[in-house]
Amino acid sequence: MGAVELAQNSLFELKRNFEEKKVKILKNLVIKLDTNEILRLLQSKNSEDNIRKAPQALVDDIKRMTDEALLLIQSRAIYDSFESKELEPKFLFNKSEITVFAICTIGKKLETHTREHLQKGELAKGVILNAIASHAAEQTAEHVNQTILNELSMEIQGKDTTCRFSPGYCQWELGKGQKTIFELLDSSKIGVSLTSSMMMNPVKSVSFAINIGKEVDKELGLRDCENCDMFNCAYRRI
Amino acid sequence: MSFSEECKSAILSGDISLAEELAHKVIHEKLDVNEAIDAFSLAIREAGDLFEEGEFFLPELMRSAEAMKAAMVIFQPVLEEGKEDRFRGKVVIGTIEGDIHDIGKTLVASMLTAEGFDVHDLGADVPVKTFIEKAIEIDANIICISALLTTTMVGQKKLIDQLKEKNIRDKFKVLIGGAPISKKWVEEIGADGSAENAVSAVKLAKKVLED
Numbered sequence: 001m002g003a004v005e006l007a008q009n010s011l012f013e014l015k016r017n018f019e020e021k022k023v024k025i026l027k028n029l030v031i032k033l034d035t036n037e038i039l040r041l042l043q044s045k046n047s048e049d050n051i052r053k054a055p056q057a058l059v060d061d062i063k064r065m066t067d068e069a070l071l072l073i074q075s076r077a078i079y080d081s082f083e084s085k086e087l088e089p090k091f092l093f094n095k096s097e098i099t100v101f102a103i104c105t106i107g108k109k110l111e112t113h114t115r116e117h118l119q120k121g122e123l124a125k126g127v128i129l130n131a132i133a134s135h136a137a138e139q140t141a142e143h144v145n146q147t148i149l150n151e152l153s154m155e156i157q158g159k160d161t162t163c164r165f166s167p168g169y170c171q172w173e174l175g176k177g178q179k180t181i182f183e184l185l186d187s188s189k190i191g192v193s194l195t196s197s198m199m200m201n202p203v204k205s206v207s208f209a210i211n212i213g214k215e216v217d218k219e220l221g222l223r224d225c226e227n228c229d230m231f232n233c234a235y236r237r238i
Numbered sequence: 239m240s241f242s243e244e245c246k247s248a249i250l251s252g253d254i255s256l257a258e259e260l261a262h263k264v265i266h267e268k269l270d271v272n273e274a275i276d277a278f279s280l281a282i283r284e285a286g287d288l289f290e291e292g293e294f295f296l297p298e299l300m301r302s303a304e305a306m307k308a309a310m311v312i313f314q315p316v317l318e319e320g321k322e323d324r325f326r327g328k329v330v331i332g333t334i335e336g337d338i339h340d341i342g343k344t345l346v347a348s349m350l351t352a353e354g355f356d357v358h359d360l361g362a363d364v365p366v367k368t369f370i371e372k373a374i375e376i377d378a379n380i381i382c383i384s385a386l387l388t389t390t391m392v393g394q395k396k397l398i399d400q401l402k403e404k405n406i407r408d409k410f411k412v413l414i415g416g417a418p419i420s421k422k423w424v425e426e427i428g429a430d431g432s433a434e435n436a437v438s439a440v441k442l443a444k445k446v447l448e449d
C-alpha cells in the first residue's frame with residue numbers, strides 16, 4: 001500500500017469515526033456476565049422457593065461456555081436524543097423534556113452458533129448458550145444505559161431521568177414503539193433490522209428509551225418485578 | 239438395581255452412553271421393547287416434573303431428553319418393522335412467519351420427540367401456507383405454533399382462520415405457545431390449548447389426542 005493511499009485510508013477512517021460519533025454508535029462494548037443470572041434464566045418459574053443449589057458440574061459448564069460465547073458476542077448500539085414533546089404516546093413522554101432512544105444488539109454470531117448446537121441435538125449446550133446470549137443482550141443494554149447517562153451528564157444536571165423502558169413493556173404498545181424508534185435511528189448501522197411483524201433480527205437485541213426532565217415520572221421504567229404487571233412471568237422474582 | 243431402575247437412572251442422570259447401552263441390550267437380548275420404552279418414558283416424565291418443581295435446571299432436563307432420544311433411535315428400526323405397534327401422534331411444529339425466535343419451539347419439539355411423538359419441525363419464520371401444506375401432507379394429528387411477541391402471535395390466528403376457510407379445522411388439534419400467549423388469546427382465536435413450557439406442552443399434546 002502506498003503512502004498516499006494509506007493517508008487517504010486513515011482520513012477515511014477519521015471521517016467515518018466522526019460520522020459515527022455524530023450518530024452515536026457504540027461498538028465492541030465490553031460486558032460482564034454473571035453466572036447466577038444465567039442460572040436464573042435456566043430455572044422454571046416454580047423454583048423461586050426452591051433453594052436447590054446448582055450442581056458444580058453445571059456451574060463449570062456455564063463458566064466454560066461463557067468464555068466460548070464471549071468470543072462470539074459483538075455488542076453494539078446506536079442512540080440519539082429527541083425532543084419529548086414531539087413523541088407519541090403522550091402518556092409516556094408528556095412530562096419529559098428530552099428522550100433518548102437506543103437500539104442494542106449482541107450480533108448474530110452467538111445466535112447462529114447456538115442454533116447449530118441445537119440442530120445437532122446438543123440440547124443442554126444449546127439452552128446454556130441461549131441463556132448466556134439473553135443475559136448478554138440485557139447486559140449490553142445496561143452498559144449502553146450507563147454510557148448515555150455519562151455522556152449526557154451536562155444535559156441531565158438539575159433534572160431527573162427515568163430508568164430505561166422498552167416497547168412491549170409499561171403499556172407501551174410493541175408495534176408502535178418499535179416503529180417510532182426504528183424510524184428515528186438508522187439501525188442498519190449496527191446490523192439490526194425489523195421483520196414484517198416487528199421482531200428485531202438478530203434476536204438478541206433490545207430497544208429502549210430514557211426520559212430526561214425536571215418532572216419525569218421516576219417510577220416509569222423501574223425495571224424490578226414489583227412494578228411489572230406480567231404477573232405470570234416465568235422470570236418474576238417476587 | 240432392576241432393569242427399569244437402570245433405565246430410569248440413565249435418563250435422570252442424563253447419561254447418554256448408558257441409555258444407549260441399555261437400549262442395545264434390549265435389542266440383543268430380545269427383551270420387551272415396549273416395556274423398555276415405558277420405563278424410559280416414565281423417567282423422562284419424572285425429569286420433566288423435577289424441572290417444573292424447580293428441582294432440575296433446564297440443561298439437566300435437556301440432557302435427559304438427549305439420553306432418551308439416543309435410546310429411541312436404537313429402538314426405532316424395531317418399531318418401524320411394525321412388530322411393535324405403538325401409536326405415535328404426528329406433530330407439525332414451527333415458529334410463525336415474521337417471528338425468528340426458535341428456542342422455545344425447539345424445546346417443545348425435543349420434548350415431544352423424546353416422548354415418542356413423530357415431530358416435523360419446520361423451523362422459524364414459517365408461512366401459514368407451509369404449516370397447512372405439511373400438516374395435510376403427513377396427515378398430522380397436531381399443529382403446534384410458537385410466537386414470542388404480541389406482534390407476531392397474530393399469525394396464530396391467521397393460521398386457524400385459514401384452516402376454517404378450507405373447512406379442515408376439525409382435522410387437526412391446534413396448540414399455541416410462547417411468552418405472550420394468554421388463556422384469553424387461546425379462546426379468542428379458537429385454539430385447542432396452550433402450555434407455558436415444554437413439559438406441560440407434552441402433557442397437553444397427549445391430552446388433546448385422548449379427547
Ligand code: B12
Binds near residue numbers: 166200234381384
Ligand atoms: C429473555 C428475554 C429476552 C431476551 C432474549 C429474547 C429471545 N427471544 O431470545 C432479550 C433481552 C434479547 C429480549 C428482548 C426483547 N423482549 Co424479551 N423476554 C425475555 C423473557 C424474559 C424470556 C424469553 C425466553 O427466552 N424464554 C425462554 C424460552 C425457551 O421460552 P419460550 O420461547 O417462551 O418457549 C417456552 C414456552 O413459551 C412454551 N412454548 C413455546 N412455543 C410453544 C408452542 C406450543 C404449541 C406450546 C404448547 C408451548 C410453547 O414452551 C417453551 C419451552 O419451555 C420474556 C419473559 C417471559 N417470562 O417469557 C421476555 C418477553 C418475551 N420479551 C418481551 C419484549 C417486549 C421484548 C422486546 C420487544 C423488548 C424491546 N423493546 O427491546 C425485545 C424483542 C427482541 C426482538 N428480537 O425483537 C415481552 C413480549 C411481550 C410483548 N409485548 O410482545 C416478554 C413476554 C416480556 C414482557 N414484557 O412481559 N427478551
